[in-house]
Amino acid sequence: MAFQAFRVHGGDAGHSAGIDQIDLDDLSEGEITIQVAWSSVNYKDALAGSGKAKIMRRFPMAGGIDVAGHVTASQDDRFKEGDPVLVTGCGLSETRDGGYSEQLRIPAANTVKVPEGLDLREAMGLGTAGFTAALCLHRMEQNGQQPDMGPILVTGATGGVGTLALQMFSGLGYEAHALSGKVERFHDLQEFGASQCISRRDLHWGQRPLESSKWAGAVDSVGGEMLSGLTRVIHPWGNIASCGLAGGVELHSTVMPFIIRGVSLLGIDSVNCPYALRQELWQRLASDLKPTRLDQLITREVTMDQLPEVFELMMAGDSFGRTVVKVG
């Protein structure tokens, strides 16, 4: 029976995106079939859906790097009909159809049972952004980050990763500082756990390879000049989790922060995160890392036909919080 999917067309025919009627056989294969309930919108979805970057490797394909729904059929013993499950990253909307589809086939090797403590909508309120914030925190703590070392700076603070990182770090007792281009959102950022808010416009990194250090660590979803500046102002033995490129892909720095201050630059790849760690982090996202204000962080709920306007907003840097997509 036909159902709806928000698909991106491209290649020689040129970029277009919208709702198509498709059948199960039009979808990428997988041992598990799900009735999709919710998806979400991440920066990468906006890049793929607007055609601004080459995210998808083939066309047409359903967008959406996140998906949550109920199993309707499974060829894998670990999953049975009715199980609530989720997938984030793992090639969705890159090499295989993603979550903007009323039904989806997914590989068992990437599928996580939604842990107790989260419903499907909340799971997508977190989605890749929440998983990435949790991965940043995990990698920084694995590398010795502790609350008593000093404050953590979160860049791109009003975005999905940013708002969730603020909640998670402050929830664990860190002093979290927010760096944002949206002064009018400072009050909200404080509500989400920022003890200090800094305007991007007031930021002057200085030009020396090492400037006075200000923060014990950072979560950076901006990249480019922002990341270059950050390397110069992190306390000795601090960590920078580099997860994004909203401001650029280049990195100009020197080795000085690394060899004089022992600063660590940690790479964050949420797409190919090993399965055991993926499960562990989702358990934490349902317990000690679950944001107390998750409901308020979900600032928008849309249907698939509203996706293009959300993509536009995100590409303009005007995001605030998380957008969930009601698919079912």
Ligand SMILES: NC(=O)c1ccc[n+]([C@@H]2O[C@H](COP(=O)([O-])OP(=O)(O)OC[C@H]3O[C@@H](n4cnc5c(N)ncnc54)[C@H](OP(=O)(O)O)[C@@H]3O)[C@@H](O)[C@H]2O)c1
């Ligand atoms: N490595 C991974 O596995 C992974 C996973 C998820 C996301 N990401 C990346 O992380 C970034 C954030 O993703 P998201 O889903 O949170 O996106 P988002 O909700 O759109 O947030 C991005 C935020 O970055 C800031 N920003 C946007 N354009 C900027 C610019 N030109 N210069 C400086 N700051 C800018 C804005 O915050 P302010 O106005 O508050 O500054 C914006 O709200 C993206 O680059 C995304 O690709 C990577």
